[in-house]
Amino acid sequence: MQLTLCPLFSGSSGNSVYLSCGGIRLLVDAGVSAARITANLNEIGVDVQDIDAILVTHEHVDHVRGLGVLCRKYGLPVYANEGTWQGILQKETGIPAYCMRTFYTGEDFYIGPVNVTPFAIPHDAQEPVGYAFSCHGLRCGVATDLGHIDEGWMNALSGCQAIVIESNHDVEMVQRGPYPVRLKKRILSRRGHLCNEDCARALCELAARGTKAAFLSHLSTDNNLPELAYNTVCEALLKAGFAVGSEIRVSVSRRDRVSDMVVLREEAEETPLCCARMD
Numbered sequence: 001m002q003l004t005l006c007p008l009f010s011g012s013s014g015n016s017v018y019l020s021c022g023g024i025r026l027l028v029d030a031g032v033s034a035a036r037i038t039a040n041l042n043e044i045g046v047d048v049q050d051i052d053a054i055l056v057t058h059e060h061v062d063h064v065r066g067l068g069v070l071c072r073k074y075g076l077p078v079y080a081n082e083g084t085w086q087g088i089l090q091k092e093t094g095i096p097a098y099c100m101r102t103f104y105t106g107e108d109f110y111i112g113p114v115n116v117t118p119f120a121i122p123h124d125a126q127e128p129v130g131y132a133f134s135c136h137g138l139r140c141g142v143a144t145d146l147g148h149i150d151e152g153w154m155n156a157l158s159g160c161q162a163i164v165i166e167s168n169h170d171v172e173m174v175q176r177g178p179y180p181v182r183l184k185k186r187i188l189s190r191r192g193h194l195c196n197e198d199c200a201r202a203l204c205e206l207a208a209r210g211t212k213a214a215f216l217s218h219l220s221t222d223n224n225l226p227e228l229a230y231n232t233v234c235e236a237l238l239k240a241g242f243a244v245g246s247e248i249r250v251s252v253s254r255r256d257r258v259s260d261m262v263v264l265r266e267e268a269e270e271t272p273l274c275c276a277r278m279d
Contacts, residue, residue, distance in 0.1 A: 005213075006044060014036075028069055029055075034070045072096065076099060078179055114134070121145060167199035172221045174187055
């Protein structure tokens, strides 16, 4: 048995993550057009019609942009909590009722053999969540749009061998940058986005709790650099005593292209296989 985790898109222009395990294929968010999601799924050998469900983290457009078309064209089931559905339906009224599934934050549920645990995250949306997935002893998580580190989402991600985690911005770049003061305050607030340094702190703790592969995700175009995010996190991990590349693998999710693919295998104790995609 194996679990596959692969970000398809990542950033303020759109987010979507693919994962599969136990014959179930899932998307977390659909924040770009249905056509682009379909194309990137094809690139990794997946037909969009074989997707079993879409799980939504929150209603912001960079997480739901392609949702309506995917539902209407392919009839894909969509899972969200009540607050997120309220936010989605204020803007997207064309989602068929038969596609809608509602869960309660903090209560796990199953899609086939995959156990899904939605957990609360600190972000300025109606009822935002991250997800932890467990299947046949394999465990991964997706958590972006994190305003600050808290024990709630840290505990939810504990024991996940692979995670997608936010490393949105460098604080100094935000402070020096051209954004309006209101937007800067939003990004830096406790319900905004997670900075590189806090991502590094969180990942050091999560590595101690069992994480062996991480995608640094939702990077800001204007307030971050992939090399800066990667170096900040890796330096912190090395200082904490973790061997980057052997004990834990770190990748930066790509904004507009398919990222690397992590494959977890049942009963494998070594670091998960990271299948790099060649440019």
